[in-house]
Amino acid sequence: MTIFFVGAGLGTVADLTLGAIACLQTAEVILYDALIHPSLLDLAPAHCLRVPVGKRAGGAALPQAVINQLLCDYGHRYRRVVRLKSGDPGLFGRLQQEVEAVLSAGLAIEVVPGVTSALAAPLLAGLCVTAKDVSQSVAIVSGHAPETLPWSSLVQIETLILLMATRSLRYILKQLIAVGRSPQDGLAIVQWAGQPQQQEWFGTLEEYLNIADHPDMAPAVVVIGAVAQKRYPLARLDLALPALTSPMPDLPLSGQTILVTRAAGQASPFSQQLRAAGATVLELPTLEIVPPSSWQPLDTALSQLPQFDWLILTSHNAVNFFMQRLQQQGNDSRALATLKIAVVGEKTAQTLQAYGLVADFIPSEFVADALVAEFPVPVAGLRLLFPRVESGGRPLLAEVFTAAGATVSEVPAYESRCPQQADPTILAALQEGRVTTVTFTSSKTVKHFCQLVGAQAATLLASVQIASIGPQTSETCRQLLGRVDCEAQDHSLEGLLGALISRSLGLNLR
Numbered sequence: 001m002t003i004f005f006v007g008a009g010l011g012t013v014a015d016l017t018l019g020a021i022a023c024l025q026t027a028e029v030i031l032y033d034a035l036i037h038p039s040l041l042d043l044a045p046a047h048c049l050r051v052p053v054g055k056r057a058g059g060a061a062l063p064q065a066v067i068n069q070l071l072c073d074y075g076h077r078y079r080r081v082v083r084l085k086s087g088d089p090g091l092f093g094r095l096q097q098e099v100e101a102v103l104s105a106g107l108a109i110e111v112v113p114g115v116t117s118a119l120a121a122p123l124l125a126g127l128c129v130t131a132k133d134v135s136q137s138v139a140i141v142s143g144h145a146p147e148t149l150p151w152s153s154l155v156q157i158e159t160l161i162l163l164m165a166t167r168s169l170r171y172i173l174k175q176l177i178a179v180g181r182s183p184q185d186g187l188a189i190v191q192w193a194g195q196p197q198q199q200e201w202f203g204t205l206e207e208y209l210n211i212a213d214h215p216d217m218a219p220a221v222v223v224i225g226a227v228a229q230k231r232y233p234l235a236r237l238d239l240a241l242p243a244l245t246s247p248m249p250d251l252p253l254s255g256q257t258i259l260v261t262r263a264a265g266q267a268s269p270f271s272q273q274l275r276a277a278g279a280t281v282l283e284l285p286t287l288e289i290v291p292p293s294s295w296q297p298l299d300t301a302l303s304q305l306p307q308f309d310w311l312i313l314t315s316h317n318a319v320n321f322f323m324q325r326l327q328q329q330g331n332d333s334r335a336l337a338t339l340k341i342a343v344v345g346e347k348t349a350q351t352l353q354a355y356g357l358v359a360d361f362i363p364s365e366f367v368a369d370a371l372v373a374e375f376p377v378p379v380a381g382l383r384l385l386f387p388r389v390e391s392g393g394r395p396l397l398a399e400v401f402t403a404a405g406a407t408v409s410e411v412p413a414y415e416s417r418c419p420q421q422a423d424p425t426i427l428a429a430l431q432e433g434r435v436t437t438v439t440f441t442s443s444k445t446v447k448h449f450c451q452l453v454g455a456q457a458a459t460l461l462a463s464v465q466i467a468s469i470g471p472q473t474s475e476t477c478r479q480l481l482g483r484v485d486c487e488a489q490d491h492s493l494e495g496l497l498g499a500l501i502s503r504s505l506g507l508n509l510r
Contacts, residue, residue, distance in 0.1 A: 003071055003081050003102045005095060007088045007114015010194030011037040015120070019112040023082050029074045031067070032084040035219055037195070040084065046252060046277040047498040049074075051350075064094060068101035069358055073346070075107040077364070077490070088116040092142050092163055118161045121193030121221035125200050126231040134226050135159040143168050143222075146175070155179045159225035166218040173205045176224070181205065186228030191220040202228065252501045254278035259426070259438040259464075261445045263287035263317075263416065270439075270493045277501060282435065284426045286448035288419050289317050292390045292412035298325055301385055301411045306338050308385040308409070312397070313359075314344040314368055315389070319351040321414040322387045333357050339385070344371050345492060367470055367491050368397045380405030387413035392444050394472065418448040427453070430460045437465040437486075439496060443476040450480050458482055465503075469496045 004023045009015030016024075024030070024043040031051045032041065041050050051074075053067050074081045085093045089111060102109055118140045122129050129138050139157040141149065143165025154160060155176055165172060166189070177183055183206035191199045199217065201208075205224070208214060257280040260271050271281045292298070301308075302325065313319050326335060333356050340360040343349050344367065349359045363370035379401050386398060390412035398408045429435050430453070438461060440446045450457040458481050468474040468484045470491035477484040486503050488495035 002079070002108045002110055003075050003083060004110050004112060005083045005085065005089045005099070006112040007116075008033075008036050008040055008084050008086055009088075009115035010117055010120055011035055011040070011086065012195060013037075013039055013043070015115050015194055016040070017112060017114065020114065023080075023112055024084070027080055027082040028078040029081045030084055031070060031074070031081070033086050035086045036084055046273070047494065047501050049078075049494045064097055066353055066358055068098055071098060071102055072105040072107065073349070073362060075102060075105065077346075085114070087118070088114045091116050091118065091140070092144075117193050117221050118163055121190040122161065122188070122223050122227075124193050124198065125188060125190045125223075126233060127188060127223055127227050128230070128232065129159050129161065129223065129227055131227050131230055134230060141165075143172060146172050149175075151175050151179045155181050157225075159223065159227050162222035162224070164219075165222050166216060166220050169222060170209060173209055173224075177205060181224075183209075185224060186226055186230075188223040188228040189217050189220050190223070191217040193221060202231065204229075252277050252504050256280070256436045256504065257282060257429070257434055258500070259284055259430070259435045261286045261439060261449055262441055263289050270497070273493070273497050274500075277497065282426055282429055284422060284449070284452070285419055286445045286452060287416045287442075290415050290417060291321070292415050294412075295325065297411040298322070298387060298413055299329070301387070301409055302326055302329055302331070302335075305335055305385075307383060308339055309382045310384045311336065311339045311341045312343075312371070312384055312386040313341065313348055313352065314371070314386075314397070316347050316351045317389070317414050317416070318387050319343075319348060319355070323355045325413070342371060342375070344368055347492060365491060367472070368394060372397055372400045375401075378404075383407045384409065386410045389413075390415040392416065392447075394443075416444055418451050422452040430464075433463065435464050437467055437500065439467045439469075439500075440473050440477060441469045441493065441496070443473050446473060446476040446480055467496060467500055469493070 006020045006023050008020065021043060024040065025045070027044050027048050029049045029051065030041060030044055031053050033053065044050065051070065053070065071081065071083060083098060087093070089095045090113070099109055119129070129135060135158040137157050138159045138161060139154060140161045140163065141154065143162045146168045162172065184204050187203055187205050187208050189201040201217065253274060258274050259282045260274070261284050262270060263285060271283060274281050313322065326332070336357065341352065341357060342361040343352060343359040344363065349362055352359055361376050363374045384401060384406050386408055388410055398410050401408050440449070453460060461481055465485045466477055466481060466483060467486040468477055469488050471487070474484040474487050486499050488499045490498065
């Protein structure tokens with residue numbers, strides 16, 4: 001299990017190192033910053049899990065502690081996890097904090113340096129930051145907390161290169177002038193260096209301060225010093241890059257028509273991943289996610305939160321309905337301060353993180369059985385709150401924990417019901433033999449599919465590959481449809497996608 005800390009350079013493929021390209025092409029998971037250009041993610045395999053972790057000034061971003069935890073969690077589940085960071089990972093990138101967290105978790109690391117914008121941006125704007133007889137010293141400075149900078153020392157440096165400084169630039173320039181920097185000193189601002197939308201501004205410190213409302217040019221690199229007034233026509237050579245991967249005649253799922261049976265409104269991301277792998281995708285929603293028949297049991301539990309020791313959340317829907325009901329009652333995540341939280345699955349954990357909460361426990365497999373088997377503490381005497389689907393859920397978790405001495409409060413947080421009818425165009429595609437694979441992501445999707453299609457379900461799927469997300473879903477497929485052809489090893493949507501691709505490529509992984 002290895003975490004690869006990879007520098008993305010200026011954000012385009014042209015500035016990647018060969019080492020960075022190799023890491024991306026073999027990645028199973030990529031955690032990437034906000035400034036990463038989307039084209040870099042296209043280098044990864046179709047089944048690679050792409051996880052945005054923010055980090056752009058002025059915008060939403062995950063707390064650093066959450067990013068550290070995600071790195072450790074993914075590192076224990078996947079062999080090749082890439083942390084893709086802008087520029088060079090070791091320059092103002094919080095690499096130290098992430099490396100320490102990963103090493104403490106017992107994971108291996110490798111670092112792939114990248115081209116830093118601090119040096120590349122001035123060059124692409126025609127500036128030589130150590131031009132002979134002009135600049136014998138250069139300092140790279142973060143403008144993130146300018147009030148802490150050593151102004152009396154910085155004023156003696158001939159060339160200053162500032163990162164993350166455009167929003168505080170007026171303050172910085174005034175401080176430098178106050179300690180002796182000439183107002184006529186050169187100033188250059190280079191925005192989106194190395195990208196097609198690159199823009200530049202040249203002038204002096206005084207000229208910049210005299211502009212009442214200078215447009216925000218973030219993200220940008222700022223150069224201060226005489227070199228900013230000595231610009232050369234350094235054109236960037238536009239090389240035709242060689243192919244980065246061996247040509248393939250088809251994407252792995254080309255020629256396949258896959259029927260997705262997720263809940264209405266929840267199929268799109270999975271469908272997009274299938275399309276990216278070359279498949280034609282049809283959608284037949286077999287679930288409608290709605291509120292429970294009564295909120296009273298959940299409301300009662302919410303009023304008694306301090307009495308519980310653990311909150312158990314086993315699905316994306318459980319998290320959303322539970323947290324939204326909590327907020328509707330005038331509370332927020334602080335109301336859960338006394339509880340520990342256990343979740344099943346990375347998607348559930350990610351949904352929880354959107355509410356500012358990090359799970360205390362995630363089992364190694366994304367099924368309730370693993371949560372029961374791997375629960376981190378003895379449950380005897382504990383009070384467990386278990387918001388869940390109102391009908392059709394498995395009783396295993398509550399039964400086992402109750403038998404072990406825990407008090408389990410099961411409360412309906414939502415209901416998943418069968419739609420009233422199936423889309424006739426989808427039924428026609430099945431009847432005409434145009435569907436090659438059908439995917440099921442829960443036992444309920446199998447049951448509702450059979451309910452929608454009727455007695456002909458097994459017959460319609462006689463020549464269709466049946467793909468399941470996990471063992472419980474597979475068992476339901478066998479009971480109602482007579483077989484299952486493909487089961488995800490990793491019981492998640494990404495695992496199901498990987499299983500389909502592996503089977504398509506003839507890899508016998510199951």
